Amino acid sequence: MIFELKNLIRIFAIVWVAGPLVMADPPMVRSSASGRWSEPSTWENQRVPAKGDRVQVRPGHIVLFDGRIEAPLRSIHVAGTLEFDPERDTLLTVGLIQVQSGADPTESGFDDHPTTGPTHGHGPADSSESRPSLLVGTPARPIAVGRKAVIRLAEVEGLDPETCPAIVCRGGRMEFHGAAVNPTWTKLADPATPGGSTVVLDRAVEGWKIGDRVIITSTRHQFTKDENLTPRVRQAPQTEERIIRAIEGARLTLDTPLVNSHSATGKFRGEVALLSRNVVVESANPAGVRGHTMYHRDSLGSISFAEFRHLGKPGKLGKYSLHFHRAGDSMRGTSIVGASIWDSGNRWITIHGTNRLVIQDCVGYGSVGHGFFLEDGTEVNNILDGNLAVQASEGTPLPGQILAGDRNEGAGFWWANSRNAFTRNVAVECDGYGFQLDPPGPTDRPTGLEEIRRQPFLRFDGNEAHSHRHYGVNLALPAGHDAPETPDPVGPDSKHPLAIRGLRIWDCRWGFTPAISGLLVEDLDLAYCEYGFWKPVFDRHAYRRLSFYQCGKSYAHMTGRPPDPTTFPGPLEPIDDRPPVSVITRVLAEAGDRIRVLGCSADDGRIKMVRVNGIIARPIVADFSRWEAVLSAVPGRSTPLEAIAEDVSGNIEPTPHRMVFPTNSPQTTRRMTSGE
Numbered sequence: 001m002i003f004e005l006k007n008l009i010r011i012f013a014i015v016w017v018a019g020p021l022v023m024a025d026p027p028m029v030r031s032s033a034s035g036r037w038s039e040p041s042t043w044e045n046q047r048v049p050a051k052g053d054r055v056q057v058r059p060g061h062i063v064l065f066d067g068r069i070e071a072p073l074r075s076i077h078v079a080g081t082l083e084f085d086p087e088r089d090t091l092l093t094v095g096l097i098q099v100q101s102g103a104d105p106t107e108s109g110f111d112d113h114p115t116t117g118p119t120h121g122h123g124p125a126d127s128s129e130s131r132p133s134l135l136v137g138t139p140a141r142p143i144a145v146g147r148k149a150v151i152r153l154a155e156v157e158g159l160d161p162e163t164c165p166a167i168v169c170r171g172g173r174m175e176f177h178g179a180a181v182n183p184t185w186t187k188l189a190d191p192a193t194p195g196g197s198t199v200v201l202d203r204a205v206e207g208w209k210i211g212d213r214v215i216i217t218s219t220r221h222q223f224t225k226d227e228n229l230t231p232r233v234r235q236a237p238q239t240e241e242r243i244i245r246a247i248e249g250a251r252l253t254l255d256t257p258l259v260n261s262h263s264a265t266g267k268f269r270g271e272v273a274l275l276s277r278n279v280v281v282e283s284a285n286p287a288g289v290r291g292h293t294m295y296h297r298d299s300l301g302s303i304s305f306a307e308f309r310h311l312g313k314p315g316k317l318g319k320y321s322l323h324f325h326r327a328g329d330s331m332r333g334t335s336i337v338g339a340s341i342w343d344s345g346n347r348w349i350t351i352h353g354t355n356r357l358v359i360q361d362c363v364g365y366g367s368v369g370h371g372f373f374l375e376d377g378t379e380v381n382n383i384l385d386g387n388l389a390v391q392a393s394e395g396t397p398l399p400g401q402i403l404a405g406d407r408n409e410g411a412g413f414w415w416a417n418s419r420n421a422f423t424r425n426v427a428v429e430c431d432g433y434g435f436q437l438d439p440p441g442p443t444d445r446p447t448g449l450e451e452i453r454r455q456p457f458l459r460f461d462g463n464e465a466h467s468h469r470h471y472g473v474n475l476a477l478p479a480g481h482d483a484p485e486t487p488d489p490v491g492p493d494s495k496h497p498l499a500i501r502g503l504r505i506w507d508c509r510w511g512f513t514p515a516i517s518g519l520l521v522e523d524l525d526l527a528y529c530e531y532g533f534w535k536p537v538f539d540r541h542a543y544r545r546l547s548f549y550q551c552g553k554s555y556a557h558m559t560g561r562p563p564d565p566t567t568f569p570g571p572l573e574p575i576d577d578r579p580p581v582s583v584i585t586r587v588l589a590e591a592g593d594r595i596r597v598l599g600c601s602a603d604d605g606r607i608k609m610v611r612v613n614g615i616i617a618r619p620i621v622a623d624f625s626r627w628e629a630v631l632s633a634v635p636g637r638s639t640p641l642e643a644i645a646e647d648v649s650g651n652i653e654p655t656p657h658r659m660v661f662p663t664n665s666p667q668t669t670r671r672m673t674s675g676e
Contacts, residue, residue, distance in 0.1 A: 026074050026158070028054045028105065031061040036085075038067050049073055052156070056105050057082050059132070069093050072154040072284070077105035078172065083135040084149045086142065093284060095156030095165045099134045099172035099299075107159060110168045110294060131300065134169070136279055137177030139304065139586050143279050145179040145207075153291030153311070154284035162316065165291040167281065169299045176306035176339075178279035181207030184305075184338045184361045185273035185388045188264035189250065192216060197257045201250040201272055212244045212276035214252070215365055217390055218429040218467045219263040219270040221507045221528070238262075238467075239365075239390055239429055241275075268466070268506050268527060271426060273363045273388055275340045277307035286310035290345050292319040298330045302585070305338040312346035314368055317398045320346050321367075326353035333659060335360060335585040335600075342366050346398075347373050348389075351382055356657075358583050358600050360626075361386045369395035370414035371430070376402040377416035377440055377452040381581045383600050385423045385625055389413060394431040403440060405478060411436040412465070417452045418498060421459040421581075421602035423625055427468070434465025434508070435473045437516070439490055456492040456518075457499055458581060459602045461623075464504040472505035477515035477535055491517030494540050495575045499604060500524070510534035511551065514541065520572055525549070531556045538562055542569040576605035579653045580645035584612075587641065587661045590630070595661055597629045601645045610645045617643075638662045 029049045035042035042048075042063060049055045051071035057063050061080035068091040075096040076082065082097075084090050096107060136151065137143040153165035167174070182205070189202040199216060208214075218238035238260040246253035252272070262270040283290045290313050295301070303322075313319035321344040324331065335358040341348040348364035351357055352375040364371045364387070371392040372384060389412030397408050403416060412427030413435045427434030439453040465472035475498070476490055492498060497520040504525040505511040511529035514521075517539040526532040527549040538560030546565070548554045555562065563570070580603035588596045597612050601624045610617040612629035620626040624645065633639045644656035 026052050026054050028056060030056045031058045031063055031080065034062040035064070037063055037065045054105060057132075059101070059130075065090055065092060067091075072152075072156055074156050074158065075105065075107055078134050079103065079132045081133040081135065083133070084137065084143065086137055086144050086149075087147060089148050091150045091152065093152040093154050095154055095159045097134060097151070097167045098170065099132050099168070099174050100170040101132055101172065108163065110163050110166060110170075132172035133301075134167070134172070134174045136175060136306070138175055139177055139302065140588055142177040142179055142305065145278070148278045148280070149178075150280045150282065152282055152284045155289040161289045163319070165283070165289070166319075167291070167293045168296070169294070169301065170296045171298045172300070174295060174299065174301040176279050176281070176303045178277045178305035178307070179207060180305055181205070181274055181277070181338060184340070185271050185363050187269040187271055188216075188262060191264045192258055192262040192270070194259055194261055195257050197254050199252050199254065199258075199262075199272055201252065202269075204249045205247070205274075208244065208247060208252075208274055209276075210244055210246065212274060214242055214244060214254075215273050215275060215390060216240050216242065216258065216262050217271040217273070218260070219268070219507065220260070220467055221509065237391060237429060267504060267525065271388060271390075271428065273365065273390070275307065275309075275342050275363065275365060277305050277340055279306040281306065281308050281311065283310040286343065286345075290314070292321065292323065292346075294318075294320075294323040294325050295327065295331065295334075296325050297327045299327065300331070300334070302334050303336045303339050307340045307342075308344075309340075310343050311341075312344040312368070314345040315396065315398060316346060317400045318352075320344075320350040320373075321348055323347075323350045324352060324354040324357060327355075328353065329355050332356040332657060333584050334358070335583070337361055337585070339363070340365075344368065344371075346395075347371065349373070350375055351379050352376065353378050355379060355381050356581065356583050357382045358585050359384045359387060360585075360600070363388045363390075364392070364412070365390045367392045367410075369393075369398075369408040370411045370436075372413045374415040374417065374420060379415070379417060380419040380455075381458060383421045383423075383458075383581070383583065383602050383625070384413065384425060385421070385600065387425045389425070389427040389434075390429055392427075392430040392432070403438070405441040406438055409433070409470075414438060416440060417455050418457045418460075419455040421457070421625075422463055423459055423602070423623075424462040426464040426466075428465075429467045429469075431469045433471040433474050434468050434505070435463065436471070437475045438478075439476055441478065453490040454492050456496040456578075457604060459604055460498070460500045460503075462502040465508065466504075466506045468508045470509050471513055471534070472508040472511045472529065473503065474510075474513040475516045475519070477513045491519070491540070494518060494572050496578070496604075497540070497542070497572050497574055499574070505529065512536075518572070520569060520574060521546075526551055526554075533558070533562075535559070536562075540571055542572045544568040576647060576649040577651065578604055579651040580607050580647050582610060582643045582645045582653055582657050584641060584643050584657045584659060587659075589633075593633050593635050595631050595633050595639065597631060597641060597643070599627055599643055599657070600625055601627065603645065603647045603651075605651075606648045608646050608648045610643060612643045613641060633661070
């Protein structure tokens with residue numbers, strides 16, 4: 001006993017002098033072969049990973065995740081393929097998933113992007129079969145109806161809470177695909193009244209289920225008003241969450257009665273949106289340390305009908321619910337279709353230094369700071385079509401943000417460079433703005449940013465903003481600042497103005513704020529706003545077919561005079577000399593050695609046609625913002641694809657979208673996604 005005591009004293013003395021003992025890393029469990037996660041034979045030493053383990057799926061191994069893990073793993077390094085079984089209910093609780101080549105299971109370095117590895121631009125990419133891949137469903141084989149796949153991001157001791165929990169794809173493939181729902185959101189057909197438990201939609205729905213969560217959006221301004229429509233007292237938010245208890249065609253029965261009224265009169269109708277999906281990424285402890293997700297440069301993969309909830313690290317730069325980080329053109333072909341992103345502590349979707357991304361039919365609900373966010377003005381040729389943004393709330397500027405002038409006051413859609421397409425989007429009940437163009441200011445002008453201030457829209461058609469606290473659509477008026485005494489040079493030239501068509505703004509404090517030069521507006525509806533136009537800068541503007549309905553004032557605090565609509569488009573001289581932009585979003589194998597190619601195109605004029613391998617595509621929407629083409633494929637051989645658009649002015653896309661459909665792969669129908 002005395003000997004043992006002396007040894008213990010000696011050990012404590014060594015620790016006291018040398019410092020604390022260095023704890024060994026948790027065990028690393030590596031795959032030994034392809035197989036099911038639950039099978040011991042899949043793993044070294046015949047041991048299935050357990051709580052606190054670090055896990056590595058080795059290159060060349062395909063591990064099929066088929067279980068329910070409640071106690072969190074520390075981390076998973078996917079260097080091979082980790083695929084969720086689409087025919088089972090699955091749950092994976094983990095502190096970190098990193099999809100990256102190599103043998104190094106690093107747990108840091110997520111703010112940079114790889115400088116080595118495969119490079120993917122406009123040319124044909126290599127086969128994805130050798131890429132590290134996280135596949136939570138695929139486009140051809142999504143998680144099955146009636147099944148659910150959940151990744152729960154949990155705080156784990158030893159991981160840096162500044163960067164974890166997280167899912168990070170660094171040059172690999174990351175896919176999330178759930179069962180399709182149609183539509184993801186729609187309009188009310190009839191008013192919904194307080195005390196009522198049913199809502200009637202303007203169309204029947206497919207894929208919505210009893211037990212799903214929905215929202216019914218506000219149709220009231222966030223302030224009460226007097227007889228002059230002057231705001232007095234801020235109201236509580238009036239968008240309401242409910243659970244579906246019954247579905248009969250276009251009629252939904254809700255679990256509890258509504259508290260607020262939701263109008264559906266003429267053009268002015270509230271929305272009903274589905275939040276639930278059967279693929280879910282969530283934080284284990286939303287009130288504590290939240291998780292985030294990130295794609296880096298040269299990554300592949302798309303998202304359809306997946307749900308991202310309780311994510312986004314509040315106040316942390318770069319730690320967003322869904323983040324595309326400095327990918328440039330390397331992820332052309334990536335699409336986020338039909339996703340639900342809600343209760344976010346920091347943005348819904350952030351596009352940072354990334355081009356030619358497609359965001360379509362997504363629902364964003366409840367975000368601290370801006371929601372659909374194009375971060376620093378370098379982003380171009382992205383297409384945002386048919387999305388719903390609800391309750392982007394006021395935050396604070398993020399430490400280290402690139403554009404210092406942005407106050408992060410809560411915009412449904414926020415961008416600094418207009419060379420992007422915004423079509424058929426709706427923004428509702430946001431604190432600051434429905435849509436905000438905030439070009440670089442005097443303190444935000446590193447090399448090259450001055451030109452950003454002069455970019456016209458790729459397209460801005462058919463958008464709607466209603467029930468916001470402040471601005472419906474704000475073009476370039478800095479928050480809290482007055483319009484300039486003389487026009488600021490910000491804005492495009494007279495031949496390439498910012499063109500806005502078919503815009504509807506209603507029930508906002510300040511409806512339309514065009515504090516920018518070089519603007520063309522057609523078919524603008526303004527209703528129930530305290531001010532229709534707020535602090536406009538009428539410098540090289542052209543308007544026609546404006547409608548004001550029950551606005552307190554049509555124009556307020558003008559710089560210059562409104563242009564005469566009879567001289568439209570004077571004083572502008574618009575020309576169409578810029579080419580369209582196209583993106584192939586999905587390729588699917590069909591019977592008889594045929595493939596179906598789906599895509600999107602955008603142009604500031606009218607598109608004449610889209611050709612895929614010389615075959616004229618069929619427009620799904622009349623303006624070719626959505627199209628499809630069916631082609632023949634040669635059995636056993638890969639099929640190169642090229643999509644190219646031409647507008648009615650004869651401008652032909654100079655950089656067609658080229659990719660390869662690898663029909664020679666036995667895994668094609670399971671693994672193929674856009675962008676390859």
